[in-house]
Amino acid sequence: MTEEQILEAIGKVEVREGIQRTIKSYALRSNVMDDAQRRIVLDNYERYCTTFSEGLIDPRTLFKDPAKPVIVEIGFGMGSSTQVIAKERDGFNYLCLEVYLVGFVKLLRDVSKLELDNIRLMRFNAVDVLQRMIADSSVQGFHIFFPDPWPKKKHHKRRLIQPDFVSLLSRKLVKGGYIYMVTDWREYAEWSMEIFSQEPLLSDPYGKGVYAPPVPWRPTTKFEKKGLEKDYEISELWFERV
Numbered sequence: 001m002t003e004e005q006i007l008e009a010i011g012k013v014e015v016r017e018g019i020q021r022t023i024k025s026y027a028l029r030s031n032v033m034d035d036a037q038r039r040i041v042l043d044n045y046e047r048y049c050t051t052f053s054e055g056l057i058d059p060r061t062l063f064k065d066p067a068k069p070v071i072v073e074i075g076f077g078m079g080s081s082t083q084v085i086a087k088e089r090d091g092f093n094y095l096c097l098e099v100y101l102v103g104f105v106k107l108l109r110d111v112s113k114l115e116l117d118n119i120r121l122m123r124f125n126a127v128d129v130l131q132r133m134i135a136d137s138s139v140q141g142f143h144i145f146f147p148d149p150w151p152k153k154k155h156h157k158r159r160l161i162q163p164d165f166v167s168l169l170s171r172k173l174v175k176g177g178y179i180y181m182v183t184d185w186r187e188y189a190e191w192s193m194e195i196f197s198q199e200p201l202l203s204d205p206y207g208k209g210v211y212a213p214p215v216p217w218r219p220t221t222k223f224e225k226k227g228l229e230k231d232y233e234i235s236e237l238w239f240e241r242v
């Protein structure tokens with residue numbers, strides 16, 4: 001790819017067609033990079049990033065070792081958990097989706113330093129990627145860590161976890177695949193528990209309405225530690241495709 005093509009690819013983060021995308025789950029911040037950030041992107045894009053394209057693919061084909069099952073992470077933020085998990089739980093490939101440019105470049109820098117070939121980053125709206133690019137029954141798991149809780153009632157429609165989106169996630173999973181969501185916002189946990197429980201393609205291995213125990217391989221992030229200091233309770237939700 002030429003430098004222009006790379007910059008164009010990361011500059012556009014959603015499909016704008018017809019009226020509006022279904023869920024406005026994020027507020028877009030700046031699209032401007034300084035020279036150092038631009039260099040990181042240009043030097044590493046082709047090895048570690050994937051460009052959004054229309055047409056369904058098996059995501060395993062994006063990776064150096066296509067034998068490993070694919071986990072899709074939605075909204076990795078600064079990517080601090082992402083890289084720890086990908087390094088330690090290296091039997092999987094990780095397709096990591098985020099629209100926040102600063103976080104995207106930060107994870108790209110870290111991944112290139114660590115040479116983590118089981119990570120591919122995409123700066124694109126997860127809803128579009130799943131609807132338009134990822135084939136059904138092709139994903140082993142979804143990681144959704146601390147999605148924006150949109151706490152005000154008038155913003156609840158911006159929450160990522162909605163019945164249609166959960167149904168979309170479920171269709172993308174292989175049988176036995178999982179959705180793992182973590183939140184520190186109790187009311188969002190309850191909201192999500194209700195929606196996941198009602199999805200016919202999902203089962204709840206821990207019992208109806210029961211939160212999952214923490215998994216040993218998910219590190220505690222800085223953001224999470226701050227929440228814990230304020231006495232926020234962490235809720236873990238784990239569902240599996242029937």
Ligand SMILES: C[S@@+](CC[C@H](N)C(=O)[O-])C[C@H]1O[C@@H](n2cnc3c(N)ncnc32)[C@H](O)[C@@H]1O
Binds near residue numbers: 026100103124146221
């Ligand atoms: C509260 S942050 C949490 C970040 C990280 N997972 C963590 O635990 O620190 C939620 C992130 O999800 C991203 N996000 C929200 N909706 C998204 C979407 N539809 N596609 C991709 N990323 C999204 C936001 O840009 C934001 O960075």
